Amino acid sequence: MSGGNVYDRRIRDGLPGQGWAVDVVEAADAAGAASVLGQTPDDALVLIDGLVAGWAPDAVEETARRARLMLLAHMVAAAFPDATDAAIDAERRVLAAAHAVIVPSRWTAEELARRGLVETGRVRIAPPGVDPADVAGPPCGDGRLLCVGVIAPHKGQDTLLAALAQLPDRDWSCALVGSGEPFPEFAAEIARRSGAFDGRVRLTGVLDDTALAEQYRRVALLVAPSRVESSGMAIAEARARGLPVVAARTGGIPDALASGGGLLVRPGDPAALADALSAWMTDPALRARLRREALAARSTLPRWATTVATIAHSLETA
Template sequence: MTDAPSLRFVVPAGVDDPRRVSGGNVYDRHLREGLRGRGWDVDVCEAADAAHAASVLREASDGSRVLIDGLVAGWAPAAVEEAAARLRLTVLAHMVTAAFPDATDAAIDAERRALASAHDVIATSPWAAAELGRRGLADPDRTVVAVPGTFPAEPAPPPSDDGEMLCIGVIAPHKGQDTLLDALARLRTADWSCTLVGSSESFPEFAARIARKATALDGRVRLAGVLDDAALAEAYRRSALLIAPSRVESSGMAIADARARGIPVLGADTGGIPDALAGGGGLLVRPGDPAALAGALDAWLTEPALRARLRREALEARRLLPTWRDTVTTVARALEAA
């Protein structure tokens, strides 16, 4: 009888904490459960800081297979370099730190060191893989793309209100909620509402600024915080349009979830968002440009033919979406080959 393949999976502390919902955490959880469902023995180790990450890597047996979340790898590049000499080490790159305009030299160097020492890299979008290669951070021959999957979902019913909009993501500068609220303030009609879903704990000063901007929009913007699965599903069900105004985005988990429901998406033309919207059902605008975003929103609100076309395309695109089973299969094959 063949032994089950084993894996030490090093993830950020709080991966299951409902108050710390992030695309990376969601991806890690689906990967953990999917690999276990395929018969893998997955030892999940949550690292709280660089010292903890280094300890987890040192404890791994020589020659064992280790997958480390890129966020954690960036905390402890020296430990990753040391571990790579004796482990089958793969880095899971959810994002490209060097692509963030506010990334520090230290963070960029840490990312470079961690990725350079890994035996191979798993990137979560074609854009991320290409960007890592373009910047010389990862060898394209050692990089595998495993895009976020979706679970089958019932198509969203026809919305009762075409002006009901949704934006999902941690309240953070790179997610662009300030661009969205500036655009909403420019709209020519008041016949709209928008719900912002996401934690405000990571960037409290930015979140406070978003809260002030939202208050100034006469109650039409709701800050919902973090929602559980049932409440989030209800938010999707009510919404006519998902808005993804990010300045930097590797893929966009919320985009995949909206696509699974046939909900059109208005996204920034940056990072992996264009890839995520391949197949139709979406509009792209310049990132960080409130006027361009307002123009696209005005078009959505005032042009029934545009709404009908985007809904039709979004519903048709559902059948083309990868599933989480597809994602796990890609990652499993990459780990087996490492």
């Protein structure tokens, strides 16, 4: 399940507790999205995921003319180097049509404004929350690494593998957790390259909540090598457990790590990532500092109840 899907379901499940009656309708493709939107009553309040909206921009524009339509924009497609012209145009149209746009981070809001896609007055920021979680560890080894996210070019697993290849003499292992279905060619290449590490890299596929929690419990460090990232749900989960993070300095990640407990490197730079990982593995003082900071940061994290309340207020004032 993607971070965006987790966010959507948390909002769906939380809004009734804020006094909202929620009628959930899921769409699997463009035709389904257009059909659902076409059946929306006039003057209804519609909250739609930005990815689904992008499948059917004509239907979004038509619905927004007769109903109050709010968009959950988890990402900025135009910021992705491999985004198609069609996807960028669809994003522009649905953002322009929406009465208000809810985003997960300050970076996303600023990026939309910088690109002229949404004026600031229509944007609401609702950072993803976390659930209370047990503190991770003690780790089974300081070289036990975890990377969580769909296996995709923008998540940068290729950068991580290239970095690990520069550390053949270090004692490390790495689990790559996430679906390979959305980008099958890229995922196949990651699987092929992972095979060269003689079992030190494992691709687990998608894990349920229990299995994923066990992964967080057993590792020493989360690695987030993304090229583009609005906020990073995996980072939030690591933070909830007091788990240090090495991540790319991109998108909303610096804000997510502003309270400490992480190292930031240039995105798409295997040498810089290898240097950071090597420092983590070889410098006990650095590890101790990052762990102290990560543990202290747990008390600063937003809860899902706050996220839901923020969105409920946005709906009330839309």
